[in-house]
Amino acid sequence: MKLTLTNGQISLTEKRRLLKELGGEKARWVLQTMHTIRAFEEKAEELYALGKIHGTMHLSIGMEASAVGSILALQPDDLILSTHRGHGHCIAKGADLKRMMAEFMGKACGYCRGRGGSMHIADVKGGNLGANGVVGGGLPLAIGVGLGLKMEGKRRIHLCFFGDGAASNGAFHESLNMAAIYHLPVVYVCENNQYAMSFSVKKSCPLERISDRAAAYAMPGATVDGNDVLSVYAAVRQAVERARQQCEPSLVENVTYRWRGHSKSDANRYRTKEEIEAWKAKDPIRRFEELLTAESILTPSEAQEIKEAAYRSIDEAAAYAESCAEPDLDTIEEGVYA
Amino acid sequence: MKLTLTNGQISLTEKRRLLKELGGEKARWVLQTMHTIRAFEEKAEELYALGKIHGTMHLSIGMEASAVGSILALQPDDLILSTHRGHGHCIAKGADLKRMMAEFMGKACGYCRGRGGSMHIADVKGGNLGANGVVGGGLPLAIGVGLGLKMEGKRRIHLCFFGDGAASNGAFHESLNMAAIYHLPVVYVCENNQYAMSFSVKKSCPLERISDRAAAYAMPGATVDGNDVLSVYAAVRQAVERARQQCEPSLVENVTYRWRGHSKSDANRYRTKEEIEAWKAKDPIRRFEELLTAESILTPSEAQEIKEAAYRSIDEAAAYAESCAEPDLDTIEEGVYA
Amino acid sequence: MSTRDITYSEAIREALRQEMQRDPRVFLIGEDIGVYGGGFGVTLGLIDEFGPERVIDTPISELGIAGAITGAALTGMRPVGEIMFMDFVTLASEALVNQAAKIRFMFGGEATVPFVLRTPMGSGTGAAAQHSQSLENWFVHIPGIKVIAPTTPYDAKGLLIAAIRDDNPVLFIESKLLYKTKGPVPEEPYTLPIGSAEVKRQGKDLSIIAVGVMVKRSLEAAEKLAQEGIQAEVIDPRTLKPLDKETIIQSVIKTGKALIVHEAAKTGGYGGELAAVIAESQAFDYLEAPIVRLAGRDMPIPYNRTLEYHTVPQVENIVEAARKLARLEV
């Protein structure tokens, strides 16, 4: 891909250009959405601790730029497939926070009527074809979504998220190969957060960069600093253009990190506190906020207001979700067949 | 890999060097084994037409150099995994022709006691862990064979054959990746005969060379003229050395062609007569024979004798196989469990 | 339009062609289904009519195929996939079981996954252990998938059209040994109800419930049994899931004896489901003898012809089992 990167980042000049192009409103949306994702997950954690959410969940705190920067490059009617660590994708794609939180609480008014929970939230009307409890589970589906959109002929494109762990699965190979040979409008976004559960990407992949595997499919690939929202945007945007204009797939790797454990049952035995702290210092939200204030797009107090608005929206969502009813037991078998 | 190739071939000088190193006996073995494979398959075809062999079979006529050149690089106690098009591998690995032919006829004295047939011949004692009816079915097993041999610590190595079609399967990705990250003594040999059934490798793979996919696993790869037995040998030998000395995997692609249809039910609708004829002109057996006579390693009449010996051995094998008994119906359920 | 005698595979091809003509959202995807016509020639010629955009050859990527039909269905298409041999649905099963079958339910009913996945099952072709399996019960066991296994050209066409128009993932299992069998099939498109069994032969002495090619063998067995004065009723469930339990139960109430025949390995097979459905129903009170399952042996399919023949039920085995059951000798 035609990207000039230093340490995975586009230049400051390029960032300025992009900010200008995006305009203040979009920039605000980016910041607020990243805050919203974090606020959502912090709230979910809190409610989990209180026993109001059960099961398990996979938090993406620290990875917000990957979700938001990627989806910023899409049109509203483009389609995404998400992952088990998909709350950020869902929110960035425009999901209703209330229905999302209600789903976490297993309520009838949740996106899945309480059937799915964190791992299966979908917002089909909003273009999110679903999180996935199976690692790499979305990758084979991406072939079909790409085929369907290509046949439709409306130049809609598809963005498929997956993790560094999923890149070791056979599904990755079949999906990228078929997208390449059929010339499908698919953007593959690998969120490399360094680990598949406890298995370091350094162990699972013999290459420096997962995006170098794009070459095996004659596809362009790029690896960007996944904690830099504008670099993510710059890379994914190119891939989106290629998908939309040339109907060809690409692979973008967002290098990032999850601050929390893998799921609700992780003792963090496979990594050090120092490593976590070092990554926390690269907080994608703080970095973008600093850029916006440095570039005088926002004042610090405006930035603070945006953050507060995000947290408020989550409080409202949680309150709404708590007020929702449990699914009716009589409806238990609904939805198995159409 | 460190190979100087022109049109996929090593130089004549290098061929001479290899021939000298191999010596006359090995060279004869190579020629005779290629003839034996062809004679075996021609006989199998004949017996099939006579109704003495049933089911289906996948002939490798035209691909003999790939099997023989690859296995020439192995030690007798090295292990191979073969494919549905595996008669050549089996013979080159030293299988008893009588038991092989008996298996084709479904006889009790066949390698699989008549249970397996063409697609499942194994010669476990001889180091052939079996043909495979599943395309790419051997690839996941190769991980385990490599692990087992590595743990054994006797520097035995494993060679896994598969086709161009199998290279599109997820099994390929998982196998090569795991062999790479665990540093396994595995040589992957892709027999690219241009088609997966009717699907051209030009359609299934967006790259010129399948071996370029080795890079996705930080593994060396090479593509050689698979109809040139010494070039195949030269490449596989390097991969074998790497496996044996450094305990690291490699990928070798032998570019070749099957003269016959995919199986017994192929109307050849997907390719032209001209294409088939063009490849027949590259007959690996004739080429090697010409080299040996040109280099005065064999006289034409010696070459003729070798060929006749090969065909004789197959006639004997067929006669033996015909004389064998059918499996006893009382034993039908034997072998399901140990 | 009129009714002609055509083969089972022609009937399937006709259903595909007519649905593709009718509905631009229908497309085919699978290995070698284009010029090659598929492993058994079922799709032969369709690529000439509909082009490679709607008759899509794939690499050997069964998971990819299953994913492709699932994903395309999510975008509103109505794909028909093909897995060349049922043995290889193992490679596709993650997408079928964890994705396609569950998406609608997991998403609270807000998505539909309308596809058909065609695949041939069974032994009898000398193709040995990895090309001869019958794994229908695997998918019968998965909520969210429908499973159809037609046994006549007429049923094949009507049920395939119904399956394509159905809004759920449907596994459409074809019987290899039936591809060349002929029967009357109307030219025009028609559908048959999914979830309706057919009594393929009336009889009062025992009920034979058979799957796939075993329906044909059971009908042949019934002819022989008739010569001995035993009248077997032969029931073809046609759709294995949803199952038309009522037709089976009523038959067993009438005859008091149930013989279940399939070629899949006996243990863990669909015969268990059928036996249980009968044993837990009101037919229980009418049973005059144990419920008998005649099924494939619990072993892989061998290559040798004679061994292969004796691995799965044949007409004479059905005759014998039915005779014993009718005479209450079990």
Add this chain to the structure above:
Amino acid sequence: MSTRDITYSEAIREALRQEMQRDPRVFLIGEDIGVYGGGFGVTLGLIDEFGPERVIDTPISELGIAGAITGAALTGMRPVGEIMFMDFVTLASEALVNQAAKIRFMFGGEATVPFVLRTPMGSGTGAAAQHSQSLENWFVHIPGIKVIAPTTPYDAKGLLIAAIRDDNPVLFIESKLLYKTKGPVPEEPYTLPIGSAEVKRQGKDLSIIAVGVMVKRSLEAAEKLAQEGIQAEVIDPRTLKPLDKETIIQSVIKTGKALIVHEAAKTGGYGGELAAVIAESQAFDYLEAPIVRLAGRDMPIPYNRTLEYHTVPQVENIVEAARKLARLEV
């Protein structure tokens, strides 16, 4: 050495440790089984004792794991693989079904494939549709594989050691909800026979045959039923394949009533096999009532706690079904 109370997961870990100490050919391979200790902590600490060469973490490559154990077994090793959730055996099933299960037979008996593949099944953890399945009947249906599903720490240790020493591919299914349950387990290594059921509770009024965590629930139900004067016999097959039919049949002959309980979806499940085994046996003549299957609903496991609870049999459902059956109200 003595017998102590340890948990089901400790018992499994002890079996692994002791076999690894005894036999250098035994090694472990699976996702996050090293420092993480596996999805459910079962292998915790083993990497410290045996090192990363014998406790091998893998990428997310389930097919690779299944292939690795099959291939390693062919070289003479005795690997123990782990699939983190049974739902993901779908991804591994080609290697299990078409390779491991068939190799010995296809090769005319000239190879053995001695491995164990451990995997946890079941719902009850709020993990929803893709992390809660019970697919035991898939593998029961595959000739060449043995299937074990222990329900107590004692059985888990003895059967796992037996499985590791067995020369066949064995699927060893653990019940998530049992990991923390405790029971007496001898310290020294021991084996239990594969293919032997256990009557976990004696009773004369009805036979309950249960799988996995349902054995525990059935025993609890039996206690309650006893208070009502109903004596339920509870049978734990322990090894689902090979199945100890005799123990089940004798029990049903004694009680005249059979209640089958499992959490897998009812249709196409193992309950069908059990029902059929009874209905085709000599126990048929002793049956006083229809054979009852109490199983998971035919739907994916939902996330919501209440819905999840009501998707699979609970103690009170077993009590109710048993009561009805004992009173011949079915």
